[in-house]
Amino acid sequence: MAVTQLTRRAAGRADHPPPGRARRFWTIARRDALVGYLFVAPQLAGSALFVLLPLGLVGWYSLQEWNVLAGTFEFVGGDNYAKLLADANLRSVLTASALFSAGLVVLNLSLALTLAVLLNQRLRGTTLFRTLFFSPVLVSLVAWTIVWQFLLQKDGGVNGLLAVAGVEGPNWLRGEATAMLSVVVVQVIKNVGLNMVLFLAALQGVPRQLYEAAQLDGAGAWRRFRSVTVPLISPTILLTSIITVVGSLQVFAQIAVLTQGGPGTSTTVLVYYLYQQAFQFRHFGYGATLSVLLFVIVAALTLLQWRLRRRWVFHES
Template sequence: MAPLSSTSPGRSRLRPGGAVRRRSATHRSDVRAGYLFIAPQAIGILLFVLVPLGLVFYYSFHEWNVLAGDFTFVGLENFDKLADDPQLGTVLRNTALFSIGLVVFNLTLALALALALNRRIRGMTFFRTLFFSPVVISLVAWTIVWGFLLQDNGGINAALASVGIEGPNWLREGWGAMASVIVVQVFKNVGLNMVLFLAALQGVPTEVLEASRMDGANARTTLFRIVLPLISPTILLTSIITVVGSLQVYAQIAVLTQGGPGISTTVLVYYLVQQSFSFHQFGYGATLAIVLFLIVLVLTIIQWQMRRRWVFYEN
């Protein structure tokens, strides 16, 4: 009797080398597809982030007079000027005051609105839309309207006068001007953080809240011990977005106060734009941009590192 063949007549022989080659070709195809998908984003980052950032550092070692067409290497002179600038300390203090006020009031108000509107009651959709609507309004149009309201004879002082209160000249007094700019910016963007907090609150498991109520936890304990830890990733996200945004505010100050009275509302972004395009000191403006970049970078790293201490992750 003839020995049985190791393969049946109807079955093809296995070819391990061919299977490996097919897997290798498939892997290369997947890699090429992956690179093609990320190519637009990578090119965009290169052209609109890394190249401009490199040019800022390059310009900081030069002085560029656009009117005279003069582009001169000056070494560290712009950094020496930065160290000797008598207005820089006030500008940095204004920037810190504006950012702290904006972040605290924005996040607090956004969370309070989200908690108040996170209910299944008739009319909640209207109020959510109402508070979110300033986000989609033109920034300049929003600021111009508030500029008319905050004038000495504007709508806000007229309303105060109707109840016997004499309002200040909001945009011409140091404390009033800074407070006005902060309030205008808070009302403009609070709706965005409110929506993010609403989405996070609606993701909190209802069984966890019911269990806390059954255990006798009051509303305060439930909020601080359960709800806030569960939405802490969203709090981290909104805080980073708000901090970075607060350091980049320019249009509101340009329209409302032009950095005044004096330089009491001149923040770093407004100051660097002023030095670059009003005084035509582009090299010094680039140096100020580096300072802004470092501030944003340091604050973002600090916030990101803090996540290990106060951000709760389910896994």
């Protein structure tokens, strides 16, 4: 206690010199503040250079008509946004994006939580299964997608396994219904291990005493899961849902390799449509406008999930 008081008095004398003496500019408080600013400066510079500046440029390019071949860069104001509202393909693109996101979020989170609950039972061989389920996360996305492209062909490995059971499988990537389902399943298998590990870590942090107390009160397995497990891991559910939703809206490589947006426009999600407009058709201004739309959708969904956390996330007021 005495040492603390002496330290405070010394700091006070350094910041407030006695009358008649000139006040030093580099006081202890200012030096500490400078050190703090220097520590956060690289992060602030990186955020400004790689986040804020690109966002500002995208907004600026969305107001331009940029023709690379002709070398023209013309300000058109809100013409690109008017074109966006009149785009006949936009509805099907948003529908495909919504179907992909909904299917991915539901399947990924439910499967990841189920696997985490099973692997949390401390049974023999769980370490091996954790490794097997997590290993696809470490595989290159493009390599993973190319392998599945061969497996999902008409005469691929998936239909070969179905033929053994006497079932004739379709050409998974050429049917409007099966193409979207195939892309969703491939993405779920690729990333379910990451959410599984997050859920498993959260489950292992739930106190065993709560399960024992609930069991003594007569709660069954389902009631313990619903009333004890889910509330205590709800912060992790929020985290994984935000990560999965944002990732589902940014899918590109799987669509580009597996279906190229087809058949028709059944798997043309917003990011792939943006790529087509900007880099295939050279409509860079309209591509920037689609980027602004994507940013607004991602930001709105993230803020919505963040606002709703107060209603169901444990420890939130």
